[in-house]
Amino acid sequence: MKDNGAAEGLYLDDLQVGQEFLSAEHFLDAGQIIAYARQFDPQPFHLDEDAARDSFFQGLAASGWLTMSITMKLLVQSLPFAKGVIGAGGNIAWPRPTRPGDILRVKSTIREIRPSRSRPDRGMVQVNSLTLNQQDEVLQELTANLLVFRKA
Amino acid sequence: MKDNGAAEGLYLDDLQVGQEFLSAEHFLDAGQIIAYARQFDPQPFHLDEDAARDSFFQGLAASGWLTMSITMKLLVQSLPFAKGVIGAGGNIAWPRPTRPGDILRVKSTIREIRPSRSRPDRGMVQVNSLTLNQQDEVLQELTANLLVFRKA
Numbered sequence: 001m002k003d004n005g006a007a008e009g010l011y012l013d014d015l016q017v018g019q020e021f022l023s024a025e026h027f028l029d030a031g032q033i034i035a036y037a038r039q040f041d042p043q044p045f046h047l048d049e050d051a052a053r054d055s056f057f058q059g060l061a062a063s064g065w066l067t068m069s070i071t072m073k074l075l076v077q078s079l080p081f082a083k084g085v086i087g088a089g090g091n092i093a094w095p096r097p098t099r100p101g102d103i104l105r106v107k108s109t110i111r112e113i114r115p116s117r118s119r120p121d122r123g124m125v126q127v128n129s130l131t132l133n134q135q136d137e138v139l140q141e142l143t144a145n146l147l148v149f150r151k152a
Numbered sequence: 153m154k155d156n157g158a159a160e161g162l163y164l165d166d167l168q169v170g171q172e173f174l175s176a177e178h179f180l181d182a183g184q185i186i187a188y189a190r191q192f193d194p195q196p197f198h199l200d201e202d203a204a205r206d207s208f209f210q211g212l213a214a215s216g217w218l219t220m221s222i223t224m225k226l227l228v229q230s231l232p233f234a235k236g237v238i239g240a241g242g243n244i245a246w247p248r249p250t251r252p253g254d255i256l257r258v259k260s261t262i263r264e265i266r267p268s269r270s271r272p273d274r275g276m277v278q279v280n281s282l283t284l285n286q287q288d289e290v291l292q293e294l295t296a297n298l299l300v301f302r303k304a
Contacts, residue, residue, distance in 0.1 A: 040221040043228060043236045056238055056299070064239055065217070065224050069192040072217050076195060084195045086208055087216055089245030089293075147208070 009082030011151040012123045015110055023074035023106040028062065030100040036066040061097035067104070067140050068092060071131045074106040079127070083149045088124065090144035096137060103134040111143070115150075122149050161234030163303040164275045167262055175226035175258040180214065182252040188218040213249035219256070219292050220244060223283045226258040231279070235301050240276065242296035248289060255286040263295070267302075274301050 030049070037046035041063035044051035052060040072085075079085050098104070112126035125148045131140035182201070189198035193215035196203035204212040224237075231237050250256070264278035277300045283292035 036221075040225045041228060042225075045236065056235060063224070064241075065221050069188075069217050069221065072215070073192045073194075076193060083208060084197065087246070089216075089243070091241070091243050093241030094239070 009080050010148075011082050012113065012115065012125070012148045013151050015113055015125060015148065017110055017113060019110045021078045021080075021108040023078035023108075026070050026074060026104045028070065028098065028100065028102045028104060030060055033060060033062045033066060033098075033100055036069070037063055041065060057097050060100055062099070062102075064092075064094045064098075064140070067094065067098045067131060068142070070104055071106050071129060071140060071142060074104065074131075075108065075129060078106060079108060079146075081146070081148055086147040088145045088147060090142055092143075093141045094139065095141070096139060098131075098133070098139045102139065104131055104139065106131050120150070121152070122147060124148075161232050162300075163234050164265065164267065164277070164300045165303050167265055167277060167300065169262055169265060171262045173230045173232075173260040175230035175260075178222050178226060178256045180222065180250065180252065180254045180256060182212055185212060185214045185218065185250075185252060188221070189215055193217060209249050212252055214251070214254075216244075216246045216250075216292070219246065219250045219283060220294070222256055223258050223281060223292060223294060226256065226283075227260065227281060230258060231260060231298075233298070233300055238299040240297045240299060242294055244295075245293045246291065247293070248291060250283075250285070250291045254291065256283055256291065258283050272302070273304070274299060276300075 045055040045057045046063050049060045075085055106129050108127050108129040111128050115123040125146045127144050129142045130138050197207040197209045198215050201212045227237055258281050260279050260281040263280050267275040277298045279296050281294040282290050
């Protein structure tokens with residue numbers, strides 16, 4: 001344990017509603033879209049540019065769960081909670097497809113802080129995370145319930 | 153287009169509330185958990201058995217988004233919609249951690265069918281998907297809003 005709060009990470013006591021966290025960027029290319037799709041979401045519009053052209057997406061689109069997975073990578077870097085980013089669940093929406101060439105970044109805002117009544121060492125924090133591309137278009141909106149601990 | 157409805161896949165007209173779909177099984181091991189974590193969720197409790205022992209999870213646990221990614225793989229196989237499994241979003245919860253050695257399968261139930269008023273060729277279908285392990289414990293509950301097309 002270090003004395004420096006920032007190095008140690010943030011506890012429930014350190015958070016406030018409205019607080020914002022910005023992530024680094026992730027550059028997405030067709031190779032990443034296809035590799036994820038092969039493993040987890042093998043549908044033509046995620047696998048093949050030609051097949052995707054005639055689909056609902058009218059061109060290669062990332063699986064929404066790849067957008068979410070990259071978002072998680074960016075959240076692990078940008079939400080500096082002392083015991084990690086531990087989710088109980090949440091709500092997710094994809095207003096538009098994620099495309100090859102998109103540069104993703106995540107802007108998170110603390111929406112609600114609920115200390116646990118039964119377990120005084122922790123609380124649930126509701127965090128809204130927008131995944132944006134280089135045109136500031138919203139690719140994904142995640143509202144997650146995260147478990148955050150109090151300072152011991 | 154084939155005459156056989158099953159080979160062609162299911163359209164909005166073919167679905168009814170309460171209809172169930174069962175997936176195949178997926179065997180999860182520590183290697184898969186660590187590989188996903190390295191790429192998308194590099195936190196100690198997803199990366200390393202020893203580090204995980206002293207964490208909230210008290211042992212290696214899969215990223216919830218890996219549980220979701222495997223669920224998607226099983227949904228692509230088990231929800232035979234004619235134009236694919238296309239999600240607009242949904243709600244997700246993880247009542248307990250997914251562990252190495254778990255055998256995952258997904259049980260999906262159609263909850264709601266809402267034909268679009270503005271676009272008569274399609275509708276939104278709410279599907280509840282439980283991801284279970286070999287002890288029938290619920291690892292994940294997903295309620296997804298899926299875009300399903302009508303027969304042309």
